Amino acid sequence: MIDVERADFIGVPVHDVARARKFYGETLGLPQSSSSGDRWAEFETGNVTIGIFAPEQMGRTFEPSSAPIALRVPDVAEARRRLEEAGISFEGEIMDSGVCHMAFFQDPDGNALMLHRRYAPPHAEK
Numbered sequence: 514m515i516d517v518e519r520a521d522f523i524g525v526p527v528h529d530v531a532r533a534r535k536f537y538g539e540t541l542g543l544p545q546s547s548s549s550g551d552r553w554a555e556f557e558t559g560n561v562t563i564g565i566f567a568p569e570q571m572g573r574t575f576e577p578s579s580a581p582i583a584l585r586v587p588d589v590a591e592a593r594r595r596l597e598e599a600g601i602s603f604e605g606e607i608m609d610s611g612v613c614h615m616a617f618f619q620d621p622d623g624n625a626l627m628l629h630r631r632y633a634p635p636h637a638e639k
Contacts, residue, residue: 522555522562523582526575527622530554533565536621540599541584558584577623589614589628596628 527533530552537543537556546555546562553566563582568575586592589607593616597603604617612633618626 520561522564525563525565525578525582525620525624526568527565527620527624528567528569528575529622530565530567532621537563537565540596540601575622577619577625579625581617581625581627583615583627583629586628586630589616589630592616592628 525533534545534549534554537554538545541556543556543558543563546557549555552570553564556563556565593603593607596618601618604619608615608617612635613629613631616628618628620626
């Protein structure tokens with residue numbers, strides 16, 4: 514067993530780092546970390562860093578992630594409206610799970626993203 518302290522970052526594969534910088538920084542409004550480089554960029558979300566990179570530049574194959582990164586927002590409907598005004602398309606309507614609202618979309622390279630807001634406390638484990 515190992516002693517994991519926390520998740521430091523989530524890696525997001527992209528074809529075009531410059532385009533992804535614009536999307537994550539300008540469209541989503543995430544602050545870019547000063548530790549970003551020419552071949553990658555890091556964006557801060559408050560609790561985990563989103564690290565974008567081009568796998569082809571490392572000799573790896575590009576495959577977009579189908580597991581959505583849940584981006585917590587104060588109001589899913591309002592955030593969705595703003596992104597739609599910026600040209601972002603969403604998959605289906607806002608989903609209400611009974612404890613949270615979710616709206617699914619993708620970045621320009623097909624990586625799954627989700628607007629998310631929990632409105633009820635999680636169920637206590639038995």
